[in-house]
Structure formats: structure tokens, C-alpha cells
Amino acid sequence: xxxxxxxxxxxxxxxxxxxxxxxxxxxxxxxxxxxxxxxxxxxxxxxxxxxxxxxxxxxxxxxxxxxxxxxxxxxxxxxxxxxxxxxxxxxxxxxxxxxxxxxxxxxxxxxxxxxx
Numbered sequence: 001x002x003x004x005x006x007x008x009x010x011x012x013x014x015x016x017x018x019x020x021x022x023x024x025x026x027x028x029x030x031x032x033x034x035x036x037x038x039x040x041x042x043x044x045x046x047x048x049x050x051x052x053x054x055x056x057x058x059x060x061x062x063x064x065x066x067x068x069x070x071x072x073x074x075x076x077x078x079x080x081x082x083x084x085x086x087x088x089x090x091x092x093x094x095x096x097x098x099x100x101x102x103x104x105x106x107x108x109x110x111x112x113x114x115x116x
Contacts, residue, residue, distance in 0.1 A: 007061030008054075016055035016095055052102060055095070 009020030012030050019037060023030035040047045 006058060010061050015098075016051075018051055018054045018061070020059060021058060021061065040074045049106075052099065052106075054098060 004025060006052040007021045008017035009030075010017060010022060012020030012024065014020075014034070019033045020030045026033070031051045039050060053104050
């Protein structure tokens with residue numbers, strides 16, 4: 001039996017692929033995970049911090065991780081490998097930039113509360 005590992009999803013992602021990766025690991029629908037994260041964030045605000053932490057810590061899934069798990073019932077077409085590497089590096093750069101911006105925004109928000 002193949003060992004299950006927790007990765008950020010490359011195929012099922014909206015922002016960083018954390019919810020998609022958790023859903024795949026738990027073998028459930030990613031929409032349910034996303035809805036749960038949104039509800040908990042609205043109620044408590046804590047999951048957004050956990051999400052950002054997981055986005056930095058969780059490794060990206062390797063390209064081969066979905067082979068043989070029952071999700072290969074459709075044809076996938078990918079760009080050439082060199083173009084895919086360029087896209088991956090650009091996405092990585094944009095993800096890091098978005099994460100840095102979110103951290104700065106959170107620091108500003110926390111600074112407001114500290115000064116109160």
C-alpha cells in the first residue's frame with residue numbers, strides 16, 4: 001500500500017493549494033474543507049493564520065502523486081516541460097509575494113490592536 005503524505009495540491013488549488021491538499025489527504029471533497037475553513041475563519045479568525053503557516057510549511061505535491069489513486073479517468077494536457085517550469089517559478093514568485101503582502105497586512109492589523 002502506498003504511503004499517504006500531506007502536500008499542497010498543484011491541481012486543486014485556489015490560493016496556495018492547502019485546502020486541496022488537506023482534502024486529498026483526508027479523501028474528501030475540497031469544497032467541504034474550504035467551506036469549513038471559511039466558517040471557522042469568520043467565527044474565530046484563527047484558521048487564516050493556520051492556513052498561512054501551512055502554506056509556508058507544507059511541501060508542494062510531486063507531479064506523480066495522483067497516479068493510480070482513481071482520479072485519472074480523464075485526459076490531462078500540460079504545456080511543454082520548459083514552459084511548465086517557467087509557469088511554476090512564476091507562480092512560486094507570486095505566491096511568495098502574496099504571502100509577504102498578507103503578513104504585512106496582518107502585522108498592520110495587529111499593530112492597530114496593540115496601540116488600543
